[in-house]
Amino acid sequence: MSEIQEIPLREFHAKHGARFVNFGGWNMPVQYTSILEEHQAVRKAAGLFDVSHMGEFFVRGTDAGAYLDRLVVNRIAKAPVGKAIYSPMCTEDGNVVDDLIVYCISATEFLICVNAGNIEKDLAWFRDKAAAWQLELTVEDQSEQFALLALQGPVAEEILVAAGLDAAAELQRFYHQSLAWDNAELRICRTGYTGEDGFEIYVHPNDAEKLAQRIMEAGAEKGLKLCGLGARDSLRLEAGLPLYGHEISNEISPLEAGLGWTVKFKKPDFVGKAALAQQKESGLKQRVIHFKLEGRRIAREGTDVVSENGERVGRVLSGTLSPMTSTPIGSALVATEALDAALYVDLRGNKQTLLTAKPPLHK
Incomplete structure (x- = not known):
């Protein structure tokens, strides 16, 4: 797909001041006001994301x-x-x-x-x-056939109820329900990618703007903000959630990524079972870890992780500044044998101590 594709609500976002970027071949809103404001809105109130590119x-x-x-x-x-x-x-x-x-x-x-x-x-x-x-x-x-809106944050349920989606209040975490709303068919799911309570709503593209507008009106007095991909990425990294091509990829297994809880070895068979069973039995050679840094310098993707003597033992997978703590945070893929000793990131020749941390990294 060499041609950049547009999401159904492109003009809606433009009217609300979105800045756009090419993300995986899609013209996507990256931010509206600032990533900091949008990120904090999701942690404190709610944010509305358009993820119709999925x-x-x-x-x-x-x-x-x-x-x-x-x-x-x-x-x-x-x-x-x-x-x-x-x-x-x-x-x-x-x-x-x-x-x-x-x-x-x-x-x-x-x-x-x-x-x-x-x-x-x-x-x-x-x-x-x-x-x-x-x-x-x-x-x-x-x-x-689908647009996909994600409403995330501690008052997300309250906003959806105010928008006429009463079913949101009854939906359990990681469950979904099909329902009719204002002559539109929706599928509302209590899932998300931010570390907060929230919902993802599947809707036909022709009904997406009507739904987005109703949600914005219902959340106007509750701190709701439109949010772009910038805040989505910093939120998921604070929460320790993986992004394909970063914490999981064709070079990183679910076990190495810390997603062993998803691998059901008691199933009769599944693609990759034998290889994953062998990894589990023989021990993992590399692991994904999360970290914080002191100071303000961010370790970006690809930065070397090194040992005390400067030997390269891994690489940074994702890195940003946590908007909630003003602390540099990130994830890295590190050789298992190096995890018991001190680790550092090499920031242009300067070694900065890497402090391993358990997500959520803003708590």
Whole structure:
């Protein structure tokens, strides 16, 4: 996809002062006022994000649950209707193709949300596996049929109720529900990517602006702000949530990323099981860690992590300044054998002590 694509609400965002950037082939709002203000709004009140660039697949058929159970590392087939399940999807060598959220609509129908930059790759992966396993199911890419809004923050539920989405108050964490709202069909999900309570709402592109406007009106007196990708990234990093291509990738397994809780080894079989079982048995050679730094200098992606004697033992995966603590934070991939000794980041020839920390990094 060489041509930059536009999200359905592009003009809505432009009218509200959005600055746009090319993100994975999409023209996306990166900020409206400032990343600091938007980030703090989500932690203290609420923020509304447009993540319509994400991809949506439907898997339908009598074998749909068994197929997804074999395709991803988490358990899908026995999920109750209405459950949302986060899972990495691996290659045979145990590294990550993508990380997904799977929504169980029924025993024979599942909605899968995939990362925007991986839509074509994931669709080919899904269909190749379905053909190879000769199962009774269909895989449809319906990404163009959806806009996706994410309302995140401690007053998100209150805002949605005020906007006429009363079902938000009854929805449990990592569950979803289809409902009618103002002549529009929505799927509201209590999921998110910020470390706060929040909701993601799937809506047809033709109804997206009406919904966004209603949410903004309902949140006007409650501290709601429109938020862009800049705040989304700093929020997820404070919360310790992975971003594909950074904390998980085709070079980093779920176990190495600290996502072992998603890997259900008791399932009969799934792609990557043997490799991940071998990793677990023999011990991990590298691990993703989170850290803080003293001072104000940020260790950006690609910065070397070094030992006391200056030997390179890893690299920074993500780095920013925490808007809540004004402290540099980040994640890094480090050789396991180096984790028991002092670690440093090499900031243009100056060694800065790396202080390992457990997320959330703003608490």
